[in-house]
Amino acid sequence: MIEFLHSNLSYILSGISVGGQFALIAIGYTMVYGILRLINFAHGDVFMCAGLMMVYLSASMPMMMAIPLVLILTVALGFIIERVAYKPLRSAPRMSVMISAIGVSYLLQNAALYFTGGLAKVYPEIPWLSKTITIWDASTKVVTVVTPILTIVLVVLLSLLIKYTKIGMAMRAVSKDFETSELMGIKIDRVISVTFIIGSFLAAVGSMLYFTNYASVAPTSGGMPGLKCFVAAVFGGIGSIPGAVIGAFIIGICENIIKGGSSIFGIGGSGWTTFSDAFTFALLIIILVVKPTGLFGEKATDKV
Amino acid sequence: MKRLSAVILSVLLVLSLCACGSSTTTTTPTPTAAAGNPVLKIGVFEPASGDNGAGGKQETLGIEYANSVSPTVEIDGTTYDVELVKVDNESSNDKAATAASTLVSAGVSVVLGSYGSSVSIAASPTFKEAGIPVIGITCTNPQVTEGNTHYFRICFLDPFQGTVLANYAFSELKVTKAYCLSKLGDDYSGGLVNYFVTAFEALGGTCVQDTFPDGNSDFTSYINNAKNEGCQVFFSPVSTEAAQLIINQADSQGLGMPILAGDTWDSNVILQAAKGKSVDVTVTTFYPEGANADFDSGFKTWVAGDSTRLANNGGDDTVAAVTAMGYDAYFFALQAAVNAKSTASADIMQALWTTEYDGVSGHIALDQTNGDAIRNTAYVKHCNTETGAWEALPAVTIG
Numbered sequence: 001m002i003e004f005l006h007s008n009l010s011y012i013l014s015g016i017s018v019g020g021q022f023a024l025i026a027i028g029y030t031m032v033y034g035i036l037r038l039i040n041f042a043h044g045d046v047f048m049c050a051g052l053m054m055v056y057l058s059a060s061m062p063m064m065m066a067i068p069l070v071l072i073l074t075v076a077l078g079f080i081i082e083r084v085a086y087k088p089l090r091s092a093p094r095m096s097v098m099i100s101a102i103g104v105s106y107l108l109q110n111a112a113l114y115f116t117g118g119l120a121k122v123y124p125e126i127p128w129l130s131k132t133i134t135i136w137d138a139s140t141k142v143v144t145v146v147t148p149i150l151t152i153v154l155v156v157l158l159s160l161l162i163k164y165t166k167i168g169m170a171m172r173a174v175s176k177d178f179e180t181s182e183l184m185g186i187k188i189d190r191v192i193s194v195t196f197i198i199g200s201f202l203a204a205v206g207s208m209l210y211f212t213n214y215a216s217v218a219p220t221s222g223g224m225p226g227l228k229c230f231v232a233a234v235f236g237g238i239g240s241i242p243g244a245v246i247g248a249f250i251i252g253i254c255e256n257i258i259k260g261g262s263s264i265f266g267i268g269g270s271g272w273t274t275f276s277d278a279f280t281f282a283l284l285i286i287i288l289v290v291k292p293t294g295l296f297g298e299k300a301t302d303k304v
Numbered sequence: 305m306k307r308l309s310a311v312i313l314s315v316l317l318v319l320s321l322c323a324c325g326s327s328t329t330t331t332t333p334t335p336t337a338a339a340g341n342p343v344l345k346i347g348v349f350e351p352a353s354g355d356n357g358a359g360g361k362q363e364t365l366g367i368e369y370a371n372s373v374s375p376t377v378e379i380d381g382t383t384y385d386v387e388l389v390k391v392d393n394e395s396s397n398d399k400a401a402t403a404a405s406t407l408v409s410a411g412v413s414v415v416l417g418s419y420g421s422s423v424s425i426a427a428s429p430t431f432k433e434a435g436i437p438v439i440g441i442t443c444t445n446p447q448v449t450e451g452n453t454h455y456f457r458i459c460f461l462d463p464f465q466g467t468v469l470a471n472y473a474f475s476e477l478k479v480t481k482a483y484c485l486s487k488l489g490d491d492y493s494g495g496l497v498n499y500f501v502t503a504f505e506a507l508g509g510t511c512v513q514d515t516f517p518d519g520n521s522d523f524t525s526y527i528n529n530a531k532n533e534g535c536q537v538f539f540s541p542v543s544t545e546a547a548q549l550i551i552n553q554a555d556s557q558g559l560g561m562p563i564l565a566g567d568t569w570d571s572n573v574i575l576q577a578a579k580g581k582s583v584d585v586t587v588t589t590f591y592p593e594g595a596n597a598d599f600d601s602g603f604k605t606w607v608a609g610d611s612t613r614l615a616n617n618g619g620d621d622t623v624a625a626v627t628a629m630g631y632d633a634y635f636f637a638l639q640a641a642v643n644a645k646s647t648a649s650a651d652i653m654q655a656l657w658t659t660e661y662d663g664v665s666g667h668i669a670l671d672q673t674n675g676d677a678i679r680n681t682a683y684v685k686h687c688n689t690e691t692g693a694w695e696a697l698p699a700v701t702i703g
Contacts, residue, residue, distance in 0.1 A: 007532065010557065014524040117615070118353020118394070119361075120545045122577065132556045139558035140524075214521035216548045219353075224519035259525035260532070273514040273526065274488060 010138040011260035019252025020147035024206030025229040026244040028199030034239035044226015045108035050074040050207035051217040058124040078200025112219035120218040123211040237297025344384040347407035349417035354395030355543040361616040366630025380645040404430035421445030437653035449674040456675040466499025479536035541566035555581035572618040579692035591628035596664040632663030
């Protein structure tokens, strides 16, 4: 067992690290869904934009200034998207908001295509995070170890915020019943803005961790991670924050175990890596068929 | 009122779309063009964005440089101005056909491109129907020209390149087990890996093959696979975009074996990614910088003279092999038009079969079955990670 762990440690390490990065993005999906019942398709592209901002900002200022500025600008981007593209549609059918979200996603992608000229940009090295270290003979970057710890700290903070603060209470109320909470005097526009701000902030942190590991940002970089985080959110039960985190870790780890399949399961052949993405989406179908509310999802109660 | 504003909004949207649509083709009228000269239109079918954007831009630079060197051509006693019509195929198989139709409707006589075999294969039927000859510059997959009479090519092919790389790994690096990584559904990397495996196993080696899906950026597990399988060389002839990530992660995961790749990796994108890292990268390519001093210095001055060109070349004045190939392709096309004594597509297509040209990358003549260049030399380059420059290794000639 020890021998097995030792030889396959690097797969598990990269799985945990990818899982942590996915978790930070998946929280953004799940919170927005919990409150607005909207799947924010532009979230993956906000993540990509945070990456591009870092590329451009770090070229003109020291890293210690660029990092907070990226966080602030990404939060502003998330806030503006909500105000411009979703708020005017508050009373429109839910489908219209969804289509607006898809529109924003393509707008961001194409804007990025225009600014970058279509080429992938090399992500700058964040001094301490990019260092290579060796853990039990498996060499990796510091960021791999930092990611799960940082993710858990942020999730705990977020849970405390939701449980004990006034705005957190308002969020819970809005997610339970939109209209009633409005009647009770909760300013829902404020609650929704805060939700988008938190989601974008976590996406910005996630982008720093993710792109430090995979140092290339292209206009389409947000696509695949965004889609997988969405699957993670659905897997954990969309609307539930712990669910999204656990779902993201499961997907990250399983994906890397599958990629290392021939070494871990001792069955050779080139088939394993080919199916790593297929696995993620097969999981989505299975969970929707077997348990549509996900691992931690609330059961929908129909009031008669 | 509401309806009126809806109508106005939709009209505005349509108009703005039209504006975007027309900006996808860019034509460069030659600056020295004397008014009144008839025009020979040459289509440039290259990616400027997507996975292969960096390489496509460098290949286009070669064509543009050639055009600036020789903006006119004399065909059968008449002087023609050469006009380049450029489209971006976005490195994407589904955009390739649309981009090709744009060229067809622009009325080009002959097309150059593309960088990347997949898009060339995808666009081939469009050019075939229109009866326009195409000269492939660096698309190395045999299927590009196989079984058709309109697609030609001036570079070597993957069966040759794969054999060269396999021989290099087996006899120069003295390894017997290779890890081969290609992109799922990509004709270029998939094809090249197959030819490499065939040649390497024929020599007595063994191969482990893996593929990664589109949009993947986590290569750590593939690198771990190579290490855990006990491979001695990492062969991954993939796009430069994936290459950056592979080099980066090979360094942080401590790959500890040489990386081999094909012509796509001969790019300053790779040099920039590998600089200061502990990786060992060797590639095969079409043209080594320094082989033709006149061309190199001319191109360097031309690139340095304009910031957009410099940015398109990856920010420095390295001469990529694809640039030299683009340069040769332009003159090869002009030579064909001169031989055809006409600017009609059909005449040029006929003439291409017998056209010969001495380019900076060597003598170019085409075989009579598929219209592929007869080439038997590949240049080998090794990346110096301290200086961030290519070092030439002895060229390999087969047959």
